[in-house]
Amino acid sequence: MKRLGYESGHLDRIDETILTTLMENGRTTTAELARKVKLSSPSVAERVKRLEEAGIITGYSANVSAEAVGLPIAVWFRVRPVPGEMQRVAEIIQGIPEITQCDRVTGEDCFLARANLASIADMERVIDLIVPYAMTNTSIIQSSPVQRRLPPLPIAEQD
Structure with missing residues (x-):
């Protein structure tokens, strides 16, 4: 399946791990991602950059507990x-x-x-x-x- 703007045209297992990890914690460092996928930090940083440029990663956010701020x-x-x-x-x-x-x-x-x-x-x-x-x-x-x-x-x- 061709992804608009994604150079390789396909996601692979490393991309999947990066995306899943960032979805769980958008503050995961490049070094932590690199250890998890067994690649160098520069390689992971480049992958993340390509995922962002392709519009696959559209942003990063904090998860806020509505209940904790008085909206139960x-x-x-x-x-x-x-x-x-x-x-x-x-x-x-x-x-x-x-x-x-x-x-x-x-x-x-x-x-x-x-x-x-x-x-x-x-x-x-x-x-x-x-x-x-x-x-x-x-x-x-x-x-x-x-x-x-x-x-x-x-x-x-x-x-």
């Missing part, structure tokens, strides 16, 4: 705009700071939005901002058995 309630909102209100609903969702993630999806609903909230009253307030223009269905997240991770990568077979 996480919810998914399924949102179905009333006819003609799709753009307005998208703008409303974008303007709600408690919504930390939103995707436009296929199916009966048009948006799937995740929010982190301090209370059920805050959940009700968010719903009230949306319901004049859309129907909502809300699910409170009990736990997350799968944390953010890489999807299976297309890896080139080694000769």
